[in-house]
Amino acid sequence: MRRVGMQALLALGLSAGITLAAPSAADAAKRHIVVTAVEPKGGANVEKEAFPGALPEGGGYVLKAPDEKGRWEVAVYVWDPRQIHVDEGDEVTLEFIGINGASHPTTITGYDKTFELKRGEVNKVSFVADKPGRFEIICAAHHPTMVAELIVAPKK
Ligand SMILES: [Cu+2]
Numbered sequence: 001m002r003r004v005g006m007q008a009l010l011a012l013g014l015s016a017g018i019t020l021a022a023p024s025a026a027d028a029a030k031r032h033i034v035v036t037a038v039e040p041k042g043g044a045n046v047e048k049e050a051f052p053g054a055l056p057e058g059g060g061y062v063l064k065a066p067d068e069k070g071r072w073e074v075a076v077y078v079w080d081p082r083q084i085h086v087d088e089g090d091e092v093t094l095e096f097i098g099i100n101g102a103s104h105p106t107t108i109t110g111y112d113k114t115f116e117l118k119r120g121e122v123n124k125v126s127f128v129a130d131k132p133g134r135f136e137i138i139c140a141a142h143h144p145t146m147v148a149e150l151i152v153a154p155k156k
Contacts, residue, residue: 028089028128035148036080037117037139039100043073060145077101077142084148088132088155096123103141108150110135 039062051072055061062075077100086092096117098104104117110131115123117139132154139146 028091029087031086031090031092032095033081033084033092034095034097035084035137037077037096037098037101037104037119037146038080039075039077041073041075043071046070046072056144058143058145060139060142076145077104077139078145079137079139079148082148083151084137085151085153086129087153088129090129090152091126092129093124093126094137096125097121101142104139104146105141107138107140108135109138111150 041062043064046066047070051066052063052074055063055074060077062073062077064073066072084094094108096106096115098117098119098121100119102119105114106117106123107114108125110133111127113125113127115125117123129152132152135150135152137148137150
C-alpha cells in the first residue's frame with residue numbers, strides 16, 4: 001500500500017515536470033531584455049596614430065581633436081544590443097538603462113512608444129509584440145548611430 005503511494009507520487013511529479021518543460025505553442029513567451037545606452041570609446045596619441053580628421057555628420061559620432069599632450073579620442077553612442085529578436089505574440093519588456101550620455105529622447109517605431117532615457121535611470125517599456133516586422137529604436141539626439149532593430153518574427 002505504502003509502495004503504491006510512492007509510485008503514484010513519483011508519476012505525478014514526472015508528469016508535472018514534463019508539462020512544465022514543454023509548454024504548448026499557444027502560450028506567449030514572456031521576454032525581458034535589458035538594453036543599455038552606451039558609448040564605446042577609443043583613442044591614441046598623434047605620435048603613434050595620426051588624427052583621422054573627421055567623422056560623418058550626426059550627434060552619435062564623437063571625435064575629439066588632439067589635446068595638449070597629443071591624445072585624440074573617438075566614440076559612438078549605441079544601444080546594446082543593436083538587434084532584438086522576439087516572436088509575434090510575445091509579452092515583451094525592454095528594460096532601458098542609461099549608462100553613457102545625459103539624455104536619450106527615444107522612440108520605438110511601430111509600437112508608439114516614446115520616452116526620455118536619462119543617465120542612471122531605468123525605463124521599462126512593456127508591450128505585446130502583436131505586429132510582425134522590423135522596427136527601429138531611435139535616439140533622436142545621437143543619430144544615426146544610436147538606432148537598434150526590433151525584429152518581430154511572424155507566428156508559424
Ligand atoms: Cu542617445
